[in-house]
Amino acid sequence: MLSHKHPSTKGRISFTRYFQEFAAGDSVAVCVELSLPFNYSHRLQGRTGKVLEKRGSAYYVEINDLNKPKRYLIKPIHLKKIEVTTKK
DSSP states (O other): OOOOOOGGGTTOOOHHHHTOOOOTTOEEEEOOOTTSOOOSOGGGTTOEEEEEEEETTEEEEEEEETTEEEEEEEOGGGEEEOOOOOOO
């Protein structure tokens, strides 16, 4: 888990990640931005899930936790889009 940022990037945020858009059904990973508050447990760091919908400026994401689907409302700066590959 991330505990601190590199001194040259401390306090800075990426506007590209802050204003990124996701569509319903996109696969995302939770990547906590340490410069902004993250109101959930840091156990979510690195978890993957699907975007269900957009609510205001945040996204409703469904993440499996011990095979139980749980839903979280997460700001886009804490999310990173991932590509899902299927095995042939």
